[in-house]
Amino acid sequence: MVSEEKVRNKVKHKLRIDNKRLTGSFKYAFEGIIQTYKGEQNLKIHTFIAILVVVFGFFLKISTVEWFACLILIGLVLMSEFFNTAIEYVVDLASPKIHPLAKAAKDTASAGVLIMAIMAAIVGGIIFIPKLIDYIGGLL
DSSP states (O other): OOOHHHHHHHHHHHHOOOHHHHHHHHHHHHHHHHHHHHHOHHHHHHHHHHHHHHHHHHHTTOOHHHHHHHHHHHHHHHHHHHHHHHHHHHHHHHOOSOOHHHHHHHHHHHHHHHHHHHHHHHHHHHHHHHHHHHHHHHHO
């Protein structure tokens, strides 16, 4: 039977932070961000839209809850684009030749990004359209 002290030592070892590994993890993540921005047009489009959402959010003075919704959805859309890109890289590596299953995998991953972007646009419309109508009405 394992002693209580051995269990504690194992837990302490697992909870210990390895600064070198942690730094490496961040380095690799930032390399992934840079590589993806260099190669993915859609990520640039999503980022531009995200910047517009933030600018309009400040301009139209959206509420805290609306900010939470916008920021979570921006994160989810960008995250889905990164996952889509990762899936495309892996599929290209595993199946360099054209194959119907490779196409299906890539198309399905792209569909996930599209669905996420559509849902974000719907929520954005719910948040921003009434505020834009009120703002324009105030100008007239």
